[in-house]
Amino acid sequence: MTEPENVLLMARRQLATAARYLDLDEGLHEALARPKRQVIVNFPVVMDNGEVQVFEGFRVQHNASRGPTKGGIRYHHHVDLDETTALAMWMTWKCAVVNIPYGGAKGGVRVEVKKLSRRELEKMTRRFVTEITGILGERSDIPAPDIGTNPTVMGWIMDTFSMHAGYTVPGVVTGKPIELGGSEGRVEATGRGVIVSMEEAAKIINLDVSNCKVVVQGFGNVGSVAARLANDLGAKVVGVSDARGGIYNPEGLPIHDLYQRYSGIDGGIHNFKECESVTNEQLLELPCDVLIPSAISQQLHKGNADKVKARLIVEGANGPTTPDADDIFNDKGILVIPDILANAGGVVTSYFEWVQDLQNFFWEESQVNERLSRIMRHAYSAVDQAMRAHKTDMRTAAMIIGVKRVADATVMRGIYP
Numbered sequence: 001m002t003e004p005e006n007v008l009l010m011a012r013r014q015l016a017t018a019a020r021y022l023d024l025d026e027g028l029h030e031a032l033a034r035p036k037r038q039v040i041v042n043f044p045v046v047m048d049n050g051e052v053q054v055f056e057g058f059r060v061q062h063n064a065s066r067g068p069t070k071g072g073i074r075y076h077h078h079v080d081l082d083e084t085t086a087l088a089m090w091m092t093w094k095c096a097v098v099n100i101p102y103g104g105a106k107g108g109v110r111v112e113v114k115k116l117s118r119r120e121l122e123k124m125t126r127r128f129v130t131e132i133t134g135i136l137g138e139r140s141d142i143p144a145p146d147i148g149t150n151p152t153v154m155g156w157i158m159d160t161f162s163m164h165a166g167y168t169v170p171g172v173v174t175g176k177p178i179e180l181g182g183s184e185g186r187v188e189a190t191g192r193g194v195i196v197s198m199e200e201a202a203k204i205i206n207l208d209v210s211n212c213k214v215v216v217q218g219f220g221n222v223g224s225v226a227a228r229l230a231n232d233l234g235a236k237v238v239g240v241s242d243a244r245g246g247i248y249n250p251e252g253l254p255i256h257d258l259y260q261r262y263s264g265i266d267g268g269i270h271n272f273k274e275c276e277s278v279t280n281e282q283l284l285e286l287p288c289d290v291l292i293p294s295a296i297s298q299q300l301h302k303g304n305a306d307k308v309k310a311r312l313i314v315e316g317a318n319g320p321t322t323p324d325a326d327d328i329f330n331d332k333g334i335l336v337i338p339d340i341l342a343n344a345g346g347v348v349t350s351y352f353e354w355v356q357d358l359q360n361f362f363w364e365e366s367q368v369n370e371r372l373s374r375i376m377r378h379a380y381s382a383v384d385q386a387m388r389a390h391k392t393d394m395r396t397a398a399m400i401i402g403v404k405r406v407a408d409a410t411v412m413r414g415i416y417p
């Protein structure tokens with residue numbers, strides 16, 4: 001296993017590449033390479049056994065030139081300040097690539113979420129939100145779900161913030177349950193956007209989606225929906241995994257059955273019978289046409305990129321491919337649809353949820369999905385054109401578009417005072 005690169009350095013390397021293409025002013029490059037605000041909080045929670053446990057949490061706002069900052073809250077034992085900052089940066093470019101009026105943010109708590117009871121999870125969430133409440137707001141910084149969090153947690157965030165405000169503020173967080181001002185289609189939105197991106201790429205590289213083999217790493221919100229929608233298009237999903245391991249069947253897996261049993265419970269998919277067990281490392285090297293990494297960062301690196309057999313990689317996860325692996329994929333002619341485009345469906349539908357909350361006027365699911373699909377296809381086409389115009393790879397092309405929009409907004413607004 002290759003030693004993981006610092007993920008923030010990786011994000012900055014990607015920015016530097018785009019900056020060279022754009023001939024970006026040095027000072028502006030420096031401003032974009034740093035987050036606007038980083039908050040670290042340490043807070044106690046009384047656990048079910050009466051003991052006090054102290055948690056460390058983070059909220060990072062990267063850039064607000066194009067609008068309020070937006071980004072998920074992650075509960076995972078690897079959460080740290082650098083990773084949260086890198087994820088906030090990617091959110092800035094992502095919102096700009098799909099041209100929605102947000103900057104980027106990210107937050108998280110370092111915690112093994114499976115070790116908490118539901119009551120402990122709720123208390124930890126409410127105390128964390130209380131600690132960062134001053135920098136959140138429907139016009140300033142709007143969280144959403146990420147690894148280890150879900151609509152229930154978003155509902156607690158909304159309630160906690162609203163309790164402090166003294167009135168209900170649904171627009172302060174997205175990915176909420178529908179009953180609390182959530183949007184139809186939000187739960188499926190990221191996976192749906194991943195599959196729309198896959199379809200667009202397939203047209204260009206002459207891949208028959210209804211007759212291709214797909215492997216998905218991660219069977220959480222993003223991965224399980226992407227697997228299900230790929231299956232519905234006729235693709236054979238031959239391999240899937242979660243944190244504890246994966247399963248493989250070259251004839252295709254019963255995805256709807258797996259979805260019913262394992263989505264939303266995080267773990268256990270390796271117990272499914274009538275298929276071969278594989279490790280997460282082996283899963284990434286399985287024979288397939290499309291690989292959809294939908295778990296954590298830096299899964300595709302210089303130690304395994306050469307062994308990847310897919311023709312197309314669609315990044316459901318944030319940062320799953322290191323720059324070294326990118327180089328190998330480019331050399332091998334494997335197309336990588338980068339995270340800031342491929343998984344933008346989540347934030348696009350979060351934007352729809354926010355608009356609906358601010359207007360108190362709610363849309364039907366078909367409207368949400370149709371608008372999401374239109375934005376994703378439009379963004380895909382713009383990135384594809386930029387890739388050809390600059391004769392570069394797709395990640396760099398997406399970065400060029402995203403960074404340029406943010407840089408332009410920063411220059412137009414001017415540096416205050």
Ligand code: NAD
Nearest residue numbers: 146147148190218219220221222242243295317318343346
């Ligand atoms: P989730 O918690 O719902 O699911 C994560 C999945 O990954 C689980 O199946 C988990 O078991 C698995 N996993 C964790 N560690 C793993 C490992 N080491 N190897 C293999 N599998 C592992 O999270 P999610 O919301 O589906 O997010 C997945 C990825 O997608 C993250 O990178 C996240 O940042 C990104 N993303 C999520 C959204 C969203 O709307 N939820 C939007 C954009 C991007």
